[in-house]
Amino acid sequence: MAHITIIGTGNMANAIGGVLAAGGSTVDYISQDETGTAPLNGDIVVLAVPYPALDAIVAAYGSQFDGKTVVDITNPLNFETFDALVVPVGSSAAAELQAKLPAAKVLKAFNTTFAATLASKQVGGLQTTVLIAGDDAAAKTQLAEAITAGGVGAIDAGALTRAHELESLGFLQLTLAASEKIGWTGGFAVAR
Amino acid sequence: MAHITIIGTGNMANAIGGVLAAGGSTVDYISQDETGTAPLNGDIVVLAVPYPALDAIVAAYGSQFDGKTVVDITNPLNFETFDALVVPVGSSAAAELQAKLPAAKVLKAFNTTFAATLASKQVGGLQTTVLIAGDDAAAKTQLAEAITAGGVGAIDAGALTRAHELESLGFLQLTLAASEKIGWTGGFAVAR
Numbered sequence: 001m002a003h004i005t006i007i008g009t010g011n012m013a014n015a016i017g018g019v020l021a022a023g024g025s026t027v028d029y030i031s032q033d034e035t036g037t038a039p040l041n042g043d044i045v046v047l048a049v050p051y052p053a054l055d056a057i058v059a060a061y062g063s064q065f066d067g068k069t070v071v072d073i074t075n076p077l078n079f080e081t082f083d084a085l086v087v088p089v090g091s092s093a094a095a096e097l098q099a100k101l102p103a104a105k106v107l108k109a110f111n112t113t114f115a116a117t118l119a120s121k122q123v124g125g126l127q128t129t130v131l132i133a134g135d136d137a138a139a140k141t142q143l144a145e146a147i148t149a150g151g152v153g154a155i156d157a158g159a160l161t162r163a164h165e166l167e168s169l170g171f172l173q174l175t176l177a178a179s180e181k182i183g184w185t186g187g188f189a190v191a192r
Numbered sequence: 193m194a195h196i197t198i199i200g201t202g203n204m205a206n207a208i209g210g211v212l213a214a215g216g217s218t219v220d221y222i223s224q225d226e227t228g229t230a231p232l233n234g235d236i237v238v239l240a241v242p243y244p245a246l247d248a249i250v251a252a253y254g255s256q257f258d259g260k261t262v263v264d265i266t267n268p269l270n271f272e273t274f275d276a277l278v279v280p281v282g283s284s285a286a287a288e289l290q291a292k293l294p295a296a297k298v299l300k301a302f303n304t305t306f307a308a309t310l311a312s313k314q315v316g317g318l319q320t321t322v323l324i325a326g327d328d329a330a331a332k333t334q335l336a337e338a339i340t341a342g343g344v345g346a347i348d349a350g351a352l353t354r355a356h357e358l359e360s361l362g363f364l365q366l367t368l369a370a371s372e373k374i375g376w377t378g379g380f381a382v383a384r
Binding site for chain 2: 083089090123124125126131155156157158159161162164165166168169171172175176179181182183185186187188189190191192
């Protein structure tokens, strides 16, 4: 399977790394302290950090992302109000990232699945499904194969422009969980 | 339960009316031909029509909507490209409708559930759940009670501004079904 570097060591980083390692991928982690000094060994780099941390990562590695698949998992919420996104209306964190890293293959993924449902591999009795948006078909296929090998579903949700809809879905899901309409072990499941 | 008038006689109109009637609500229908002449008997009026039909309904009934709960179920897609919404970026069909009917209590609902999953009352083994957005808490509660009495779940998804996210979710779900990533009997289920 793939060689994957995960930047971040939080709940989402561990949940994503667990799925990918279970599928046979080689997974290494870069902590916040190591960012900029630890090498990007993977062909796929998952940025498992909050949205505000993206800029420092882009600044630290810059052209070292060229040619790599870079996975943005962020939900760019205003976490003070829980009532809006902080990216420009109609855009997405993933589109911003692609603009800053034009030679990387940016994918949006994992922002619509809570850490608990990645770890348990199910949501409400259905297999957890990762929705992937991006403009590079081969990159999407490689990531989807690495995910499905780990026992979690994956669906190609379209071009990187669909990251806007994935971030809307992630936003909605976070507001529902924060207001206790759903639990952090639940959320949106995908029935095929 | 409530007295509900449904404008529209298609698959969605029938599926919504079926749930509400099963819950004990009084349900009557207004067909396209009768629009403007048939009276709005219900306290709740569900506009179970495609997005392009909304303007003619607003023009036909105008102030007759004042004080009523008006439910917008539309997904305002560009159905030629399946790649964009036709409402202004960041806005929603529901917000547009509220602006045209300032004295009505506009709710967004039923746009994230396919007709088949309303009729069967389940998605992938989970109870079908209708997400409701709107600014009038009492109107949301009344609609939610009418839905849950009919055996379908309902969740208050927040203020009418959240209609943007509900329409993003509906858009994404339609693109996944149209591209055969999911079936028209599947889609997004909500695990509590």
